Amino acid sequence: MPTPGDSSTEQARPVLGHVNLMVDTLIANAPPNELRAFLRDTLGSTDPSVTGTLLMVARRHLERTNATALPTAGTLFVQSADGGGWEATGELSATLARSRTFYGAGMGLAALAVLTEVVKSAVGLRWEEDSRMEAVLAEVDEDLTQAIQSAKEEIDGGRVPEAVQARMVHDALRQALLEDKKDVESWGGDFPFGRALPSVELWKV
Structure with missing residues (x-):
């Protein structure tokens, strides 16, 4: 039975609020169409709650970045x-x-x-x-x-x-x-x- 300080236990436990360096490198460099494919495949093969989490994070980000600002009249x-x-x-x-x-x-x-x-x-x-x-x-x-x-x-x-x-x-x-x-x-x-x-x-x- 692993002890509280067992390294194998710590490695198996996910770190919340942090993106793995290699995953971040993938996100930063993969073409947008590839990222879309990764995302669709991930959402299609995981628990539906993952989709809910994605939407919640997306809404929070859009609200925080003032993305809802209206377009300027006369520019469309x-x-x-x-x-x-x-x-x-x-x-x-x-x-x-x-x-x-x-x-x-x-x-x-x-x-x-x-x-x-x-x-x-x-x-x-x-x-x-x-x-x-x-x-x-x-x-x-x-x-x-x-x-x-x-x-x-x-x-x-x-x-x-x-x-x-x-x-x-x-x-x-x-x-x-x-x-x-x-x-x-x-x-x-x-x-x-x-x-x-x-x-x-x-x-x-």
């Missing part, structure tokens, strides 16, 4: 060089990726707050049918529906301390969608958020 879309339409900027791509990080981590309300700013920025834009801009806005519509589902789970999971916070996010998004719908109808376009608006209106907060 620009007029094309020929002045004939609008184009998405790299800032929009980064903003959508950030919103996906939020709702993937179970922070649906934070994701919706960010996506509401995207919807507001779309007011006044014009685009042609089957254009790249129409496709980009369809992606936003998909993100909105995913974030709404994440927000519902966030609320049901008891991670929203005050219901008023959820209502404010819900109402702001609904208002932005209605404003965009009115604007698009004024020039005869197809409303790009046809899935998100019904989802918001059916969502009782």
